[in-house]
Amino acid sequence: MRTSSISNAILKVLESQDDHLTAKEIYEIMKKTFTAVDTSTIYRALERLVHVGKVSVSDMGGTAVVYELVSKNPHHHLVCEKCHKQITFRNEKVSDFLDSIEKESGFQITTNHLVLFGICPECQKKK
Amino acid sequence: MRTSSISNAILKVLESQDDHLTAKEIYEIMKKTFTAVDTSTIYRALERLVHVGKVSVSDMGGTAVVYELVSKNPHHHLVCEKCHKQITFRNEKVSDFLDSIEKESGFQITTNHLVLFGICPECQKKK
């Protein structure tokens, strides 16, 4: 993987946004600087970044998957199926859990951004 | 949700197959009995079955999501990103883990078919 300018630019975009972005959202931001950039280039660069582990790709329940920088401080999410609220949790229970699954299975787990779905406390009250 | 024949027929298909099926695969099986059934009907019925918790829907890394009966004996999977091998694990660690996340967050977790990605032992050796 060459250190192409588009990949680096995407990393900068992801660094600047402390949020999950769809490929389209990344594309819209990139267009401001790289006027002629194409969505296919974005997808291909993201694919490479995901492959080398610099970026996570997740289905958070929307129509498109979302990308995010894999930071030093890994985190995970709970997504409410009713109101689509997302909460972030940084929890050593996750890594403990994944470690034990790794030991038991011999798999080297690459899932680095766990997304669990559920019903948030507020929506539970709403019956 | 009415107890429509299509939903019941889909449940029977899922019971008979001890495997994950895509909507298209279910459609192909259903066509043998319901000659005129349409894919949109399949998708709508599956959506209802997922909503009432009878069927799980998961992204196992393929191009289409897969559906499976939610059995009494819940299970989860590890999927190898290299050779696409899938292993099943029934593990109380998962429910313990999810329980603790529920307690901590107040969320009522609906994820009932966890899919974790990784590299299987064989593919690890292949360097």
Added chain:
DNA sequence: TGTATTATTGAAAATGACTTTCATTATCAA
């Protein structure tokens, strides 16, 4: 240095999983 090799890119078109619309039919509660 060139120069061959290979990765990356933009443009355009294609893919295909899934959804939507709409008119018709089946189910079910009252």
Added chain:
DNA sequence: TTGATAATGAAAGTCATTTTCAATAATACA
């Protein structure tokens, strides 16, 4: 019954993502 509403088939549409292909840029290495 009957009236409301859910389920269905057919057809068309959506749109996120991929593919193809020719051009260009980055690297290896002679």
